Amino acid sequence: xxxxxxxxxxxHAMSHHQNWQRVWRNPKPKASYDVIIVGGGGHGxxxxxxxxxxxxxxxxxxxxxxxxxxxNTARNTTIVRSNYLWDESAHLYEHxxxxxxxxxxxLNYNVMFSQRGVLNLGHSLQDMRDIQRRVNAxxxxxxxxxxxxxxxxxxxxxxxxxxxxxxxxxxxxSWQPRGGVARxxxxxxxxxxxxxxxxxxxxxxxxxxxxxxxxxxxxxxKTNLYGTIKANKVGCVVAGNSGVVAGMAGFQLPxxxxxxxxxxxxxxxxxxxxxxxxNYVHGYVSQSDKGDLVIGAGIDSYLGYGQRGSYPTxxxxxxxxxxxxxxxxxxxxxxxxxxxxxxxxxxxxxxSKTPVENLYFNCGWGTGGFKAxxxxxxxxxxxxxKGEMHPLAKPFSMDRFYSGALIDEHGxxxxxx
Amino acid sequence: MFLIxxxxxxxxxxxxxxxxxxxxxxxxxxxxxxxxxxxxGDYLFFRKNPRGIHHELWHHTVGCRKFFNITRDTQSxxxxxxxxxxxxxxxxxx
Numbered sequence: 224x225x226x227x228x229x230x231x232x233x234x235h236a237m238s239h240h241q242n243w244q245r246v247w248r249n250p251k252p253k254a255s256y257d258v259i260i261v262g263g264g265g266h267g268x269x270x271x272x273x274x275x276x277x278x279x280x281x282x283x284x285x286x287x288x289x290x291x292x293x294x295n296t297a298r299n300t301t302i303v304r305s306n307y308l309w310d311e312s313a314h315l316y317e318h319x320x321x322x323x324x325x326x327x328x329x330l331n332y333n334v335m336f337s338q339r340g341v342l343n344l345g346h347s348l349q350d351m352r353d354i355q356r357r358v359n360a361x362x363x364x365x366x367x368x369x370x371x372x373x374x375x376x377x378x379x380x381x382x383x384x385x386x387x388x389x390x391x392x393x394x395x396x397s398w399q400p401r402g403g404v405a406r407x408x409x410x411x412x413x414x415x416x417x418x419x420x421x422x423x424x425x426x427x428x429x430x431x432x433x434x435x436x437x438x439x440x441x442x443x444x445k446t447n448l449y450g451t452i453k454a455n456k457v458g459c460v461v462a463g464n465s466g467v468v469a470g471m472a473g474f475q476l477p478x479x480x481x482x483x484x485x486x487x488x489x490x491x492x493x494x495x496x497x498x499x500x501x502n503y504v505h506g507y508v509s510q511s512d513k514g515d516l517v518i519g520a521g522i523d524s525y526l527g528y529g530q531r532g533s534y535p536t537x538x539x540x541x542x543x544x545x546x547x548x549x550x551x552x553x554x555x556x557x558x559x560x561x562x563x564x565x566x567x568x569x570x571x572x573x574x575s576k577t578p579v580e581n582l583y584f585n586c587g588w589g590t591g592g593f594k595a596x597x598x599x600x601x602x603x604x605x606x607x608x609k610g611e612m613h614p615l616a617k618p619f620s621m622d623r624f625y626s627g628a629l630i631d632e633h634g635x636x637x638x639x640x
Numbered sequence: 641m642f643l644i645x646x647x648x649x650x651x652x653x654x655x656x657x658x659x660x661x662x663x664x665x666x667x668x669x670x671x672x673x674x675x676x677x678x679x680x681g682d683y684l685f686f687r688k689n690p691r692g693i694h695h696e697l698w699h700h701t702v703g704c705r706k707f708f709n710i711t712r713d714t715q716s717x718x719x720x721x722x723x724x725x726x727x728x729x730x731x732x733x734x
């Protein structure tokens with residue numbers, strides 16, 4: 224792998240940038256692999272990368288029906304934070320946060336991780352009580368967090384209307400300074416490049432259409448282009464399509480797939496240097512390096528696989544942002560899109576073995592999977608490599624929907640991405 | 641944006657008047673006391689979530705406030721038909 228550096232940039236400038244190496248190969252698949260990852264989004268690519276890097280398992284293929292990072296990895300609002308309420312999820316997301324903090328160096332690829340801080344606003348007394356409880360829980364788990372009052376919030380975001388006579392006055396917020404945003408495409412590309420250089424085959428434009436299962440054990444995947452490819456273990460990381468892929472293996476998941484929309488404005492001069500989220504008025508906004516406001520909110524209430532949603536949802540989203548930032552009321556929106564999120568009843572992911580032996584699923588991240596990309600890949604790789612679930616992944620087993628040990632993160636995950 | 645025919649109001653109304661309430665035709669266990677954990681889990685949490693034809697429960701939230709069913713394609717979003725609670729959809733329930 225060609226290492227990237229400032230000196231390299233200078234060297235290639237001499238030859239007008241004509242001699243850069245391809246970032247990854249485009250190989251034909253082998254007949255069999257130790258591990259096949261279904262789904263070449265951020266989580267799948269991260270899984271392949273950590274399998275190769277930390278566990279030395281390089282006979283791995285990632286099979287992607289479209290192009291790498293073209294699903295929800297390309298469609299999210301890039302927010303990274305780890306201020307979850309319950310121990311299980313706080314540990315998992317904090318594991319991810321720690322990986323984020325060294326990720327650009329680790330991958331030798333600039334993922335533009337910017338720890339500009341994340342505000343979760345409170346608009347009622349109950350909101351503020353919940354925020355205090357969550358921040359206390361975070362601090363006990365070693366996660367940074369502070370409770371701010373309206374005055375302190377106003378100092379951080381001077382352009383937000385924090386006056387008391389609003390319909391939904393800002394009463395305060397939780398503040399996680401280590402939170403922020405990252406460049407979503409770069410995350411997928413960085414993991415893909417890293418995995419490829421360690422020997423992982425990235426197979427694009429190839430759809431998995433079924434599994435080869437013998438005596439309850441998965442032995443390979445059936446593809447539309449290359450027939451059956453054998454594998455000792457298969458990990459599925461297919462987000463919105465998890466239910467469909469589980470159906471191919473003959474079981475159901477407690478997951479429903481919904482459209483989640485987001486939109487960006489025309490580029491404007493720097494005006495917002497942090498991430499603002501509100502569960503109560505239901506919206507979140509940050510400003511990208513290009514200058515566009517990146518805006519999102521809640522899912523469309525119906526099931527959908529169409530990667531688009533309904534207009535009323537966009538209207539509610541924008542209304543929420545204008546409630547917080549009347550100054551944005553004349554900003555024009557540039558693009559809008561939808562992704563298909565795999566929502567779980569308890570707003571927590573499923574990282575689990577399945578009724579089929581050697582078939583593993585990593586799904587159910589719902590509306591907030593981007594922030595977990597490195598951590599999710601890391602614990603899923605460990606689970607695939609060792610054949611038993613990583614300690615951080617154990618509580619997220621599918622069995623919790625039968626045992627009742629749910630991890631109810633609706634409070635911390637409700638609108639948050 | 642959907643135009644939804646409410647079988648009670650007998651009119652097409654804008655989507656904003658409605659709220660989707662999940663999969664239709666989920667029968668509550670007849671003898672809840674004897675249900676196993678598996679049966680409770682399946683009843684409460686596990687859904688068909690199909691890519692394609694789906695029978696779903698909708699609520700006419702700011703209209704007649706009645707629940708009714710829609711048969712809809714979750715890929716194309718096309719609404720095939722709507723029918724009242726207690727009625728059987730055209731074609732079999734998958």
